[in-house]
Amino acid sequence: MSLVKKPSFKASWYLIGIFKGMGITFSNMIRNLVKKAGNDKISLAMKTYNYPEEKYEYGPRFKGNHVLTVKKDGSIRCTACMLCATNCPAQCIKITAAESDDNTVEKYPISYEIDILRCVFCGYCEEACPVDAIRMGPEWQTAALNGSDFSYDIKHLAYRAQLKGGIVSRVDEEERHKAGI
Amino acid sequence: MLKCKINGQDVEVAEGSSIIEAFKATGQDIAHYCWHPGLSVAGVCRLCMVEIEGNPRLQIACNTQVQEGMVINNNSDKIKDAVKWGLDFHLINHPLDCPICAQAGECQLQIQYMKFGQYDPEMAERKVKKRKVVDLGPKIVLDTERCILCSRCVRFTDEVSKTNELGIFNRGDHSEIGTVDDRPLDNPYSVNTVDICPVGALTSREFRFQQRVWYLKNETTVCNGCSTGCSTKVYFNEEGMWRVKPDHNDDVNGYWMCDEGRGTPRFVNKDSRLLSAWNGQKDEGQDLEAGAAAKAVGQTLKKVVAEQGSDKVAFVVTGQYTDQENRAFLSLAKDLGVKVYHWVNNPEKMDEFDGLLIRGDKNPNTYGLKEAMKEVGVGSPWSELESSVSDLEYVVVAGPENHFAYSDLTDKVDLFSKANHQVWFVAGDHDVLRAASNKVSLIPTKTYVEKDGTYKNFEGREQRIRRVMTLVPGALSLTEASKLMSGQELLVDGNVSESYRKTNFFSSNERGYL
Numbered sequence: 001m002s003l004v005k006k007p008s009f010k011a012s013w014y015l016i017g018i019f020k021g022m023g024i025t026f027s028n029m030i031r032n033l034v035k036k037a038g039n040d041k042i043s044l045a046m047k048t049y050n051y052p053e054e055k056y057e058y059g060p061r062f063k064g065n066h067v068l069t070v071k072k073d074g075s076i077r078c079t080a081c082m083l084c085a086t087n088c089p090a091q092c093i094k095i096t097a098a099e100s101d102d103n104t105v106e107k108y109p110i111s112y113e114i115d116i117l118r119c120v121f122c123g124y125c126e127e128a129c130p131v132d133a134i135r136m137g138p139e140w141q142t143a144a145l146n147g148s149d150f151s152y153d154i155k156h157l158a159y160r161a162q163l164k165g166g167i168v169s170r171v172d173e174e175e176r177h178k179a180g181i
Numbered sequence: 182m183l184k185c186k187i188n189g190q191d192v193e194v195a196e197g198s199s200i201i202e203a204f205k206a207t208g209q210d211i212a213h214y215c216w217h218p219g220l221s222v223a224g225v226c227r228l229c230m231v232e233i234e235g236n237p238r239l240q241i242a243c244n245t246q247v248q249e250g251m252v253i254n255n256n257s258d259k260i261k262d263a264v265k266w267g268l269d270f271h272l273i274n275h276p277l278d279c280p281i282c283a284q285a286g287e288c289q290l291q292i293q294y295m296k297f298g299q300y301d302p303e304m305a306e307r308k309v310k311k312r313k314v315v316d317l318g319p320k321i322v323l324d325t326e327r328c329i330l331c332s333r334c335v336r337f338t339d340e341v342s343k344t345n346e347l348g349i350f351n352r353g354d355h356s357e358i359g360t361v362d363d364r365p366l367d368n369p370y371s372v373n374t375v376d377i378c379p380v381g382a383l384t385s386r387e388f389r390f391q392q393r394v395w396y397l398k399n400e401t402t403v404c405n406g407c408s409t410g411c412s413t414k415v416y417f418n419e420e421g422m423w424r425v426k427p428d429h430n431d432d433v434n435g436y437w438m439c440d441e442g443r444g445t446p447r448f449v450n451k452d453s454r455l456l457s458a459w460n461g462q463k464d465e466g467q468d469l470e471a472g473a474a475a476k477a478v479g480q481t482l483k484k485v486v487a488e489q490g491s492d493k494v495a496f497v498v499t500g501q502y503t504d505q506e507n508r509a510f511l512s513l514a515k516d517l518g519v520k521v522y523h524w525v526n527n528p529e530k531m532d533e534f535d536g537l538l539i540r541g542d543k544n545p546n547t548y549g550l551k552e553a554m555k556e557v558g559v560g561s562p563w564s565e566l567e568s569s570v571s572d573l574e575y576v577v578v579a580g581p582e583n584h585f586a587y588s589d590l591t592d593k594v595d596l597f598s599k600a601n602h603q604v605w606f607v608a609g610d611h612d613v614l615r616a617a618s619n620k621v622s623l624i625p626t627k628t629y630v631e632k633d634g635t636y637k638n639f640e641g642r643e644q645r646i647r648r649v650m651t652l653v654p655g656a657l658s659l660t661e662a663s664k665l666m667s668g669q670e671l672l673v674d675g676n677v678s679e680s681y682r683k684t685n686f687f688s689s690n691e692r693g694y695l
Contacts, residue, residue, distance in 0.1 A: 081280030082393045097390040103314045107281040107390055130280050180307030 058138045063123045065139040066114055068158035069132060070166035076158055077169040078133040080109040084125035092118035093125060104173070114152045116142050131171045185251040200242035200253055201229055211255055212264055212293055214271075214379040215331040216243035218429075219436035220340060223332050226271070228293070230263045231255045239263055265297045272302070274309045274354055275380075276326045284381030286394040290329065309354045318365030320372055320386055320440060325357040328382035334358065334374035341437060341537070342370040358382065369539055372440045376426055387443070388424045400649040401428045403636055405501070405545040405583060405629040406442035409538050410638030413438060415630055417650050421450040422630060433642070439539045448583055448609055448628070454653050455610040455625040462620050471655045472665055474624050478577070478604050479666030482517060485574050491518035493574040495566055497597075498554075499524050500544030501581045503634025503646065506659035507550050510579055511557040513663045521559040522566045523550065524578070526587045540639060543586030545629070549637035573600035579659055580607035582628050606662055625656040632658045 049056060058064065069077045080097035092115040100108045125134050139162065144150055158166055182193045187200075187207050194203045199222065204211040214226035224244040231242045234252035239260065242253075254260070271290065279285045315323040335347045335358070346366045350359050360366055366374070375385045397416040404411045404425065412430035416423050425445055427438035447453065458474035460466050469477075485493055496514040498507065498521060514521045525531065526543060533541030544550075554560040570576065576597045581587040594613045597603040604622045605614055614623055630649040637643055661671055 079280050080390070081285075082396075083280065086393070086395065099390055106278075106314055177310075 055141075058140060060138055062138045062140070063121050063126075063136040065116070065137055065142065066119075066125070066152065066157055067135045067137045067163060067167055068112065068154065069135060069169035070158055072168060072172065074166060076108065076112075076133075076154060077131060077171075078109050078112060079105075079131060080107050080112075081130065083128040083130065084134055087124045087128035089122060089124060090118045090120045092116070109154065112154045112157065114157065115150065116152055117150045131173075132169045135167070183247050183249050183251075185247050185249075185253060188254050188256055194247050198247050200231055200233075200240075200245050200247055200251075203247050203253070204242060204255070209255075211242060212289075212297070213243060214289055214329060215333060217333050217336075217377055217436070220333060220336045220377075223336065226267070226329065226331050228264055228267045228271075229255075230260050230267070232257050232260055261297060264293075265300070268293055268298050269300070269303070271329050272298070273304050273306075274311075274326070275329065276308065278327070282324075282327065282381035283384040283389045284327075284378070284394075288381060289379035311355075311357055315359070315363070316365075317360065317363075317383070318367040318371065321366055321375060322384050322386055322389060323358065324382050324384070325359070327380050328358050329380055330356055330358070331379060333377045333379070334383060337370075337374050337377060338366075338368075341373070342368050344368045347374070369439050369441065369535070370437060370537065372443055373427070373437050377436075385424070385443075392418065392423050397423055399426075400647070402630060402649060403545070403644045403646050404438060404442045404445070405636070405646075406439070406445060406543065406586075407540045408500075408542040408544060408547055408639040409433065409540050410545055410636055410642065410644050411438045411442060411538060412644075413442065415445075415649055417630070421652055422446040422650070433638070433644075434538055437538065439537075441539065444585070445583070445629075448585060449630055449652065451652050453609050454628075454656075455607060455623055456653055457655055458625060459615065459623040460621070461615065463618065464615050466615070466621070471625050471657050472661075472671070474622060475657060475662045475665040476668075478622055478624070479668060482575060482577070482666065483668075486517050486519065489574060492520070492569075493572070494519040495570075495573055495576050495600075496521045496559075497524050497566070497576060497578040498522070498550060499526070499579055499581050499587075500542070500547035500550045501583060502550070502579060502659050503546060503629075503632065503636060504549045504553060504643075505634045506579075506632075506663075507546070507553040508557065509660040509663040511553055511559055513667050515557055515559055516667065520561045520565070521554065522561055522563055523554065524593065525563070526581070526589060542639065543583065544581075545636045545638070548639060548641050549635070552637065552641075567596065570596060571599040575602045575604060576600045577604045578606065580605045580626075582608035582626065584609050584611065606657075606659060608656070624662060625653055626662070627656045627658045628652070631656065634658075 071077050080095050082095055085093040085095050094113045095109050096111040097107055098110040100106055121136065123136055126136050142150070183196055184191065184193050185203055187203055188209055190207050192203055192207050194206055201211060201213060201216055211229050213229040215223045216229060222244050224241050227241060229242040230239045231253050232255070233240055275290065279291065282288070285291065311325040313324050313326055315325065317323040330349060332349060335349060338344050338347045346360050346364065346368070347358060348361070349356055351357060372385055375383045397418050399414045399416045401412060401414050404413045411434035412428040414426045414428045416426065423446060425443045427434060427436060429436050458469040458471045460469055460474065482494055494517065496510070496519055498510065502510070511521060527541065530541035578597065581590070584590055590611065591613050594617050598618045600619060602620045602622070603617065604624070606624050606626045607614070608626050608628050614621060629646050631651055633646065633648050635643050635645050657665070664671060
């Protein structure tokens with residue numbers, strides 16, 4: 001059942017509201033014309049960015065695009081335990097595990113794909129990861145030219161140009177072994 | 182019978198049963214690693230602790246016999262404390278590599294830890310490092326660090342497979358499971374040790390890292406690998422079948438199954454299957470809808486029989502189909518008046534038996550087929566087909582779905598190529614069939630996990646198989662194919678009579694542990 005409410009008497013005087021709103025808009029416009037931004041410290045001008053030349057940078061805690069971390073030797077840190085994929089509410093992570101020839105590694109992902117269009121940026125993957133292999137970084141632009149570019153693979157997630165060779169994971173297997181764990 | 186009380190519940194058990202068996206009879210939870218119902222009692226894990234009234238010390242349930250009037254509980258604080266510390270000792274040298282462990286999700290140690298543990302470790306010493314990823318033969322990988330020395334696998338090779346390969350070596354915290362000089366553990370039942378391993382020490386090379394177990398659903402069915410007909414559990418997801426495990430059935434297989442039977446995903450999964458019907462000759466032809474192809478074959482067969490006589494057509498059957506399918510197919514043959522021949526894949530090995538489970542007859546339903554042929558009143562000796570095949574217009578073959586057991590497939594295709602046409606109802610896609618020199622029609626059939634029906638095993642025991650999943654949507658069961666061939670329509674009424682098929686497997690709540 002839907003309720004139909006008649007607009008109240010107060011709401012029928014909408015012209016007042018419109019004039020108030022337009023007043024704010026025009027006063028800001030005139031202020032921006034008179035005072036130019038950036039000239040003095042206590043500028044009254046509104047701060048805007050000249051996107052895309054200037055981009056806002058979020059703090060490191062921002063939940064933006066995913067990053068797969070790497071080990072000290074540059075190989076991928078992920079152990080393909082699938083906890084992120086299990087925890088993902090949007091089911092956007094797809095991992096294929098394989099057996100590694102290296103006895104100390106044993107299991108590693110041969111493919112790790114994130115469908116960024118399905119991702120809801122909740123950060124549960126980051127929380128689930130036992131070895132700090134996946135993080136959500138400060139990057140927030142996900143625009144791309146065609147559909148396949150929205151499916152991020154290992155090459156993009158771990159070694160894209162912005163990461164400058166990869167971000168090193170905080171959990172190091174060798175150090176843990178030395179500590180006797 | 183002895184009466185006893187377990188956690189306040191009265192239960193009667195047979196004389197000589199252990200307390201843990203009484204627990205199982207009531208269906209109550211009790212932790213146990215080393216005890217397995219199919220093996221002897223070892224009493225080494227010390228986790229099945231119970232408190233018996235009148236006994237000052239805690240006892241292990243697996244090695245204590247029930248006495249008349251015993252009052253037993255395993256839910257007091259004293260027990261919980263004992264189990265917690267027992268678990269702590271098990272975990273002293275256990276590496277915490279659950280993320281890369283193939284057992285995670287169905288690991289008893291994980292389940293137990295979530296129930297009783299959840300403490301910070303109090304061990305100040307370093308963990309003892311042992312060998313990891315030890316190659317233990319073609320089917321098994323051993324990780325000695327994860328092993329908790331329950332000795333189930335050792336007892337299995339001693340008592341069940343009687344091959345005695347495994348043993349526990351060294352002493353104290355350096356003890357580890359292994360084989361002498363790392364000889365391979367390679368017997369026809371070796372993967373059972375993986376099933377009974379409560380932790381991830383023994384893992385199957387085939388299933389390792391393929392899928393996380395919590396993504397898989399399971400359903401009980403009957404193995405179609407040989408005429409023993411073991412009860413099995415198939416593990417599957419949307420992509421297909423991933424592994425097969427034995428299901429407990431005292432009348433047939435106990436707790437075990439052979440390694441060969443675990444290979445059924447090889448011929449069930451989509452990548453080895455015939456996906457649509459095919460008409461052609463020497464690798465050139467066209468794809469068709471399975472139902473339309475079956476109908477067309479039926480019409481031509483009727484025409485050939487009417488115009489040239491029923492001795493121009495022959496039906497060939499194998500013991501790979503269910504009773505219902507056999508009856509439908511044989512009745513069709515009888516209606517047409519054509520002769521039916523039974524293709525026996527390995528006649529010299531048919532009666533072989535290794536004393537435990539494996540039988541030489543690699544068909545699940547040879548018994549049922551013979552019975553159905555007698556009942557319907559068809560069946561002619563194979564030698565007759567061999568001599569008369571070149572005069573035939575049509576050979577209609579209900580081919581094998583497990584083609585790994587049919588090593589004579591190529592020979593038989595060559596034999597049937599002498600006739601003018603050959604029609605194959607077959608689950609797998611075989612190059613030899615497509616390359617045959619005469620005209621070939623291939624019609625895809627369902628495998629044993631995609632249809633309902635009954636198998637009769639070597640002793641005539643009727644066992645039901647059920648539809649678990651659909652892998653090839655167009656495939657027909659032989660019953661459906663026979664119906665179409667005889668000119669009837671397949672009526673899809675949408676009414677599901679079997680209760681277990683009303684639920685959607687992928688939306689039910691049962692999703693494994695964790």
